[in-house]
Amino acid sequence: MHRRVAQHLNTVVGRWLPEQRLFLKSDSATRFVRLRPLTQAVMLTGTALIFGWSVVVSSILLSDVISAGSSEEQVARAQAAFEGRLDELSHERDARADEAAAAQSRFSLALQQVSLMQSALLTSEERRRELETGIDVIQSTLRRTMQERDAASAEVALRTAELNGQNGTTAKAEVAPEDVAATLDIVAAALSSAAAERDRAAAEAEAALQKLAEMQLEQRLLDQRNDEIFATLENAVSVSVGPLDKMFRAVGMDADAILETVRLGYSGTGGPLLPVAMSASGATEYSADLDRANGILDTLDRLNLYRIAAASLPLDTPVRAAYRLTSPFGRRWGTMHEGIDMAGPTGTPIYTSGDGVVVFAGWQAGYGNMIEIRHQFGTSTRYGHLSKIRITVGQKVSRGDRIGDMGSTGRSSGPHLHYEVHVSGKPVNPMTFIKAASNVF
Structure with missing residues (x-):
């Protein structure tokens, strides 16, 4: 087949x-x-x-050769796009700073309103207690008046029975008609006075009840307004603390340990803001508003500690003028590049990225003119290839202080800043700190 x-x-x-x-x-x-x-x-x-x-195969190789000629243009476009993105991040950072300042001002105003509301609540509570005391007095007076009226009625009945001979005994002497008339007039006047006092007490009790209802309505309105203020404050502090929490998580540092360290360094107490409601006997009264106020104050304390800690960490960019990121963090040509290279014109100002102390300022092999600054919480920064050093060893610097000028000293192919961030002696990616702080500062 x-x-x-x-x-x-x-x-x-x-x-x-x-x-x-x-x-x-x-x-x-x-x-x-x-x-x-x-x-x-x-x-x-x-x-x-x-x-x-x-x-x-020949066509593929030929196309690769042709496309290789445009790689420089692609790199230029990528760098231009990256610079545009950095500009956008800078504008966004400024917008977030404005929002934080506005939130702080709103919080201050709301805190003043809370203080006024607390004063009004205390005054309203005192008035309510005074009215309750007045109502008790009126009720006791009304009961006493009714008892006197009943006693007078009983006495009138007794006198009438005696006059009519109904008490079971024979009158030994006749009572004068003038005495009976006088007695009846006294009893009638007492009854009239008791009835008038009863009516007046009833009117005062009705007015007091109406006033109490008005004060209860006012109290409910105050409670509602107070709840709105607390909700606004809670939202404001949450919006303020959220970016800071995200920033510390992004840089991989233990935020609770950092805050505890800052709290130990700033352990002073005192001040007028003590949201504790005291009763007339001096005992502390529990309320949901007290818990909410204390929660807001705790969050504000955390916010302040965050800001103190952030000022001591390298969370800012050392170059504020236009620059190009020419080399990222990581391995480069088989060796570890422990920082980032930010290229710009010679003489571009270089600023410190956080508060700290200068531990080195001079020539270092490979780095050229280099500055090393020790910050808090085990962090430090290095600034290499500088054309000029403007600080000395032992000097304390704050974020944003100008410490040198960009250059090309040491092992360098052109003017740029070699910027490093170390945590506990180990190099980390500086862009992590710069990007983490871009939505906060």
């Missing part, structure tokens, strides 16, 4: 590729190799495939 198919294919292909014979002649014999049409077709097909593959 297979042989018939092969013969049929050879017959069909033989119309275009007739059978060929390849003769091999030696000294003693002559031999030949028969090339059937199907064999010739397979050989031609393989040759065509090899040729096509060679053409495709």
